[in-house]
Amino acid sequence: MLLNRYRNRGFTLLELTAVIIILSIIAVIATSKYLSFSRDAHIAQIKGLAAQISKQNQLIHSKSVIDNIERLIGCSFQCADHPNWDVQVGQYFIDVSGTRVYVSLGYPLSPLSSGSVIGDNYREAFGLPVSSFLFTVVPTNLASVAIVPIKWQSKLSAIRDGEFQCHVEYSAPTSVRAYSVRTYTKDC
Numbered sequence: 001m002l003l004n005r006y007r008n009r010g011f012t013l014l015e016l017t018a019v020i021i022i023l024s025i026i027a028v029i030a031t032s033k034y035l036s037f038s039r040d041a042h043i044a045q046i047k048g049l050a051a052q053i054s055k056q057n058q059l060i061h062s063k064s065v066i067d068n069i070e071r072l073i074g075c076s077f078q079c080a081d082h083p084n085w086d087v088q089v090g091q092y093f094i095d096v097s098g099t100r101v102y103v104s105l106g107y108p109l110s111p112l113s114s115g116s117v118i119g120d121n122y123r124e125a126f127g128l129p130v131s132s133f134l135f136t137v138v139p140t141n142l143a144s145v146a147i148v149p150i151k152w153q154s155k156l157s158a159i160r161d162g163e164f165q166c167h168v169e170y171s172a173p174t175s176v177r178a179y180s181v182r183t184y185t186k187d188c
Contacts, residue, residue, distance in 0.1 A: 042166060042188035045149060049133075050168045050183045053147070056096075056126050057179065061106045063094045070106030073175060089117055096125040105173040110145045111135050113172075136160055142177070144169040 011019075064070040067084050069092045079085045084092050086100060091109065093100040102109045102118045111122035112135055123129065134148045140162045148159060148167045158164035165184035173179040 039188050042149075043185045046166060046168055046183050046185050046188060049147065049149075050181050053126060053168060053170060054181045057107055057181065060094050060096065060101055060103060060108055060125075063096075064092075064103055064106035067094065069094075069103065073104050089115060091118070099124045101125045105175075105179075107173050107179040108170075110143075110170065110172045111147075112137055112145050138162070138169055141169055141182075142171060144171040144180075144182075 061070060069082070069084050072092055075085070075090070079092075080087060082092070084094065086093050086102070089100075089102060091102040092104070093102050095101075099121050101121055102113070108122060108125075109118055111119040113119070119135065123133075128147065132150050134150060134153060134156065136146045136148060136156050136159060138144045138146045138160055140160075146159050146167045146169050148156065152159070152164070152166055155164045155166075159167055165186040166188040167184055169180075169182045169184065171177065171180045171182075
């Protein structure tokens with residue numbers, strides 16, 4: 001009777017080892033699934049941001065057509081008299097819900113164009129607060145502007161060098177190229 005009493009007190013080393021192995025396998029599977037969900041969420045955020053920017057660009061271009069400034073770059077000889085010319089900033093603009101979005105060839109100027117008002121207004125019109133998104137120039141892609149979620153703040157130099165890709169790039173139009181919005185999700 002004394003022998004049975006001690007046998008039921010605990011687990012054997014073999015039983016503990018089996019439980020630890022099973023829990024380790026479950027942990028590895030769960031971690032890989034979690035990382036996959038996290039990556040998918042980052043990719044969805046980047047693609048959603050690109051869609052938002054593209055949609056807003058089309059709206060701004062439509063307003064530019066209505067205001068007859070979709071083909072203008074900089075100042076024409078009567079720019080000071082044009083109702084969509086901002087004399088202080090030196091650019092044409094479109095009103096988006098009370099915010100002036102500065103345009104060239106009917107599409108928004110780069111948010112990193114000269115003057116902070118252009119970038120600040122771009123952020124406001126596109127819903128890109130400083131607390132959530134950063135801008136940086138990507139010289140390897142014809143001086144595009146990378147719009148980067150704040151969580152990748154430490155990766156800005158790698159994004160500029162083309163070594164890290166989890167962002168949206170916006171290229172404002174010029175006389176030789178159309179505007180573009182591209183997503184980069186390789187490293188999300």
